[in-house]
Amino acid sequence: MDIQKITEIFELMTGEENSTEYMKLIYLSMREVDDILRPNADISDLRLCFLCAALAFYRLQQILAARERADVTYAGKVLKESQNTAYEYAKQLLKDYLQMCKSLITVETFVFGSFSSGEEML
Structure with missing residues (x-):
């Protein structure tokens, strides 16, 4: 995975031109993605940069939602979605x-996909 490409894509998503203060988050995401890669996955695949x-x-x-003290349920759903x-x-x-x-990663954890209201969770 190319840290420069990941940083550029992250800056595109955030609108920030200088993401040096967020490098720990970028390194964390790279580690998380690395942990779920399939053994034969091509780590130079551009899709992984977008995922990271x-x-x-x-x-x-x-983090920003927590700072704003948004109401979050135990499952992580933000209750004040409009804000x-x-x-x-x-x-999303x-x-x-x-x-x-999906062809590059394998997720070994089980996450409930929906609740009684029918809303999907991550």
């Missing part, structure tokens, strides 16, 4: 890139 950037963007939005559109966008973006990279 989307994951870092999602983590950033989680957290960036968080919801980041979550991450889902899209996870789907796009």
Whole structure:
């Protein structure tokens, strides 16, 4: 995975021109993606750069939502969705890139996909 490309994509998502203060989030996302890669996955695949950037963007939005003291359920759903559109966008973006990279990654954890209201969770 190319850290420069990931940083550029992250900056595109955030609108920031200098993302040096977010490098820890980018490194964390790279580590998380590395942990779920299939053994034969091509780490130079550009899709992984987009996935890492989307994951870092999602983590950033989680932090910002926590700072804003958004109400979050035990499952991570933000209750004040109208005030957290960036968080919801980041979550959907991450889902899209996870789907796009499904041939490159394997997820070994089980996550409930829906609740009685029928809303999907990450």
